[in-house]
Structure formats: structure tokens, C-alpha cells
Amino acid sequence: MIKISADLFDPWHEVVAYQDSAKHWTGKFGATNVFVGTMRDFNDGDAVTGMVLEHYPGMTEKQLEDIVKQATRDWHLLDALVVHRVGEIKPNEPIVLVAVWASHRGDAFDAGRQIMEALKNKAPFWKKERLPNGDERWVEHNTDGYLRSPKNDMSTILG
Amino acid sequence: MIKISADLFDPWHEVVAYQDSAKHWTGKFGATNVFVGTMRDFNDGDAVTGMVLEHYPGMTEKQLEDIVKQATRDWHLLDALVVHRVGEIKPNEPIVLVAVWASHRGDAFDAGRQIMEALKNKAPFWKKERLPNGDERWVEHNTDGYLRSPKNDMSTILG
Amino acid sequence: MSVKVRYFASLKDSVGRSDDMVDVNGAVTVAEIWAMANANRLMPDNILAAVNMEYVDIEHSVQNGDEVAFFPPVTGG
């Protein structure tokens, strides 16, 4: 399920409520991976007092649905939930939740990360940060989520 | 923090309670990755009605602490929480929770997965499953959490 | 034919509008739609374009009634 929320949401409550509503896979899921992105009170070395999250209504939902469908084709998943905040956001508030349920942990980790990277690269959201002096600035681009992962030598994470 | 629990625990409540208690990194974490392993009602093709989880008190805690320390050396983490159930467990009850908090999502995903794989390989826990006919059987080994990940061709997960 | 053009985020600020209606005759590409709507402004290098809410490259041809959108790199999550 995809949800775009203009209101503060509690990611852990969302996970529990969704899981409890999905009685048809109760007892079938062994592995749940949840990622929560939270607004920090600093970015690029500066204090940040808030942000506004703009999106492209319609296209955002469409892209997120495609992203989840792709993950469902690539990995064995029972279900997935994506919730993303829009509008005015304050530090320490959750921005994004990606939760996936699978039988096995490898699928849960891989699918959760794939959805999150695709969301960062393709879902039409834009952040405008508010600085303590009242200035506003658009965030220019997202960083690579695999930046510190050993791309060429996977031995660390592949054991 | 490491917790071994003989009682049913609520992983989402544990995450919230721990996060709320850690006021020194409020506003500093941008990325939380949570893995929850849940007991399924089947395994290896058979229905399973319950299990007993044995551990080696003292060594289990020591190994888990070493695993978390190693993840803290390998990735930029703010904190980590590991909770593992022991004793009598019923289907649909959580067995393990691994939660990590970081500034950036790459560290959160990599560290969470590394802790989970190390736990599966090193932490002295053993599962004995109970079958519908009353028989019991020891689970013989854990499977590789990277089994379906493209080990040799990382393009899918490394984008 | 008539094509709706939309701008988002920092591009909306720099263009100074959130949308345009462009009337065109015959075959036209996304890049040409930009040029018609923004006669005095080159398309920024890192711009992303969508037609009917799907990503396209700027040589994609536009049909009557399409919604064309231009926006900077996305920064959600």
C-alpha cells in the first residue's frame, strides 16, 4: 500500500496497524524489514529548523506503485507498505516509512533497500529547508545510499 | 543495548521506548533500519505448532555485544538495539529484533543486515520445533541470508 | 493541439509559474514544448521531464491533451 500523508504519522503504529489488518498472511511472514527516514536538525553542516516537502500529486503515487511492483517481481515478498510525508515538517518527525514482509530475511533486506533507493531516485518529491535566520533553500540532490558500501569489494557485507 | 527475553515482546514498542529514552541523539538520526524475525507456522514444508529456543547464558550476550561493536566499527551508527526471545515460542510471535540508528540510510541498511547475519551465524541460540503430531525436532542450521542476493552480479542491489 | 505544462520545486521558482498551456500545430517533442513555453530561457542541464506522469527523455513526442512536466532532481525520502 502507498500512502501520501500531509499529517504527522507514527511509523511504528502504521506498521502494526497494517500488519494486523493483513490476516491472510498472519503466520506466513518470518522477516520484516522497516526503514524510517526522519528529519534531522542539521544538513550539509547547517542547523535546519524545518522543511516543506513538495510533490507531484498523481505522479508520485504512480511512481511509488511502480517501484513496489518492481520489488515484488525481483524478490519474494508477501506485502509492502510505503508512507511518505508532504507539506510542513519539523525536525525529529518521520518523513518516510518503507516496510516489507517476506518469508525469508534476504528478500526482506534486499527489497526494502531497493524500494528505498528507487524512491530516492525516482519518486517526485522535493525538499525545501528552512534555516535559523529565516532563509529557505531547496535541497539539490539526494546522495547515493550505497556510498559507503563496498561496491567493488562486497566481502564485508556478503560475509 | 542487548536484551534476552523469556517473555513475549512487542518489537515496535521496544523501538519506540528505546528511541524515546535516547534523548542525546534526538534530531541527529535520519535513518532507522529495523529487522524483525517472526515465528512462522510452517518450516521446511511442515506445519509447526511451536518452538523452544535454547541459548548459552553469558556467551550469547557476549557474542551479541561483540557483533554490535563490530558493526559500530564498520559503519557510522548512533546506536543499536538487539532483542532476542528464548524459551517457549508460538507462531506469529517475534523472535528477534535488530534496530539501528544512523545519520544516513546506507549505514543503517548495511549495519542492520551485518548484525542480523552475524547473529544468525555466531550467537549461540538453538531452535527445537514442535510438530502437530507432538514430535519435536532440532533445526539443523540457518540458511544464508544472501542466498537470493546477486553475489556475483551486484548490479540489481547496487543500482 | 493543446498541451498542459507544469513546473515543480526550484524550477517553478525560477520559471516564475507553476503551469502553462501551449498551443501547437503538428508533431512536437518535449524539448520543443519547453522552448515554446520558455522562449528566453534554455532548459537547465539536469532537468527531468515527464509526460502523463511517466519519465521521458526530452526527444519524446507529445500528443494532444498530454500533460508535460519539468522538474529538478528529486529529493524525497
Next chain:
Amino acid sequence: MSVKVRYFASLKDSVGRSDDMVDVNGAVTVAEIWAMANANRLMPDNILAAVNMEYVDIEHSVQNGDEVAFFPPVTGG
């Protein structure tokens, strides 16, 4: 010297005991501790061994007062 030996999980079931006390003279390895405690039983191939709650290989030498543990592959998580 005196060494405590512990068994876990399916190994505890097959050995039929949860622990032993072994008295030894002089230098001794983990493998030799197994042999002294289980005279009629070869050590299973896939066994894991720990001394004082740290993993060791079976040629690791044991000191007075050590706790030696043997167990099958772990299956937690």
C-alpha cells in the same frame, strides 16, 4: 587441574548430559577434553567449541578453571 565441560541443544540430547567436570594433568587441548569426557564417542564433524564463551578451534589449549562448551551449529534469529 579441573575443567568444566558443557553441552547444548541436540548435542546435549545425544551426549545425554548437560555438563561434565574433567580432571587433567598438564597441557591439554579442547579436542583432548572432548575425548576424556566422551571416551566412546567421536566428536561430531560440525561441532562448534568455545572456551570461556569465546569461539576456539579444537586445538586451542585449555587452562585450569576454563569452561569448555560444545554445541551444534547455531540456529537463532
